[in-house]
Amino acid sequence: MTGEPSTRHVVVMGVSGAGKTTVARGIAALTGLAFAEADEFHSEANVARMRAGVPLDDDDRWPWLRALAGWMADRHREGVSTVLACSALKRSYRDVLRQGPPSVDFVHLAGPTEVIRERMSLRSDHYMPASLLDSQTATLEPLWPDERGVVLDLRLATEALIVAGVERLGLPVPRVASGVPTPREPYAPDRR
Known part of the structure; x- marks a missing residue:
């Protein structure tokens, strides 16, 4: 026994407009996992750069990723499991995130760029302009075979995406008065 608390940490990833948040x-x-929005970090x-339509470069991202x-890691030490909405576009970015807990x-929300562009055009409350979608799409590196995770089609209904993420990762769901069952399938990495 290491004395380490048992926690789960999930990053819902994809380009802006995919539905991560x-x-x-x-x-x-x-599930009761603690939520954080990476954009707030x-x-x-x-x-300011993103509002102006200027893509971030890696030098802009490294401190942000280390903070995430x-x-x-802090939540893990507290025994708290987490779910984070974060683009995590490149393998190297995900490697930094894995240095925490x-x-x-x-959970990679993937789908056609046209669908995402349409969603972004309908948003009025986000600083990321639709003009940066092409930059993000070009930067995106899908999950590698050795990375733990699942790929979901962002065109599914929101509820279906949530349930699929929980079930496919085998996240525990607390029982409530209505008798919500725990997920049926244990975690198994996606092997595309």
């Missing part, structure tokens, strides 16, 4: 909040609501300078890994699972 909505799905991550839903997973948090269903960006520096004011990063937010630190947040998950002992293990991280990813």
Whole structure:
């Protein structure tokens, strides 16, 4: 026994407009995992760049990613499981996130760029302009075979995405008065 608390840490990933925040909040609501929105960890300078339509480069992202890994590591030490909405576009970015808690699972919301562009055009409450979608799509590296996680089609209904993420990762669902069952399938990494 190492004395380490047993926790789970999930990152809902994908390009801006994929539905990461909505799905991550839903997973948090269903499982009781602590939720965080990665965008809230960006520096004011990063937010200003994105508002101006200027893509972030890796030098802009490294401190942000380390802060996210630190947040998950702190929650792990407290014995708290987490779900984070974060683009996590590159393998190297996901590697930094994995430096936080002992293990991280990813839920990649993937789908056609046209669908995402349409969703982004309908948003009025986000600083990421639709013009940066092409930059994010070009940067995106799908999960590698050795990375723990699942890929879900973002065209599914929100509820279906939430349930699929919970079930496919084998996340525990607390029983409630209505008798919500625990997920049926144990965790098994997606092997595309």
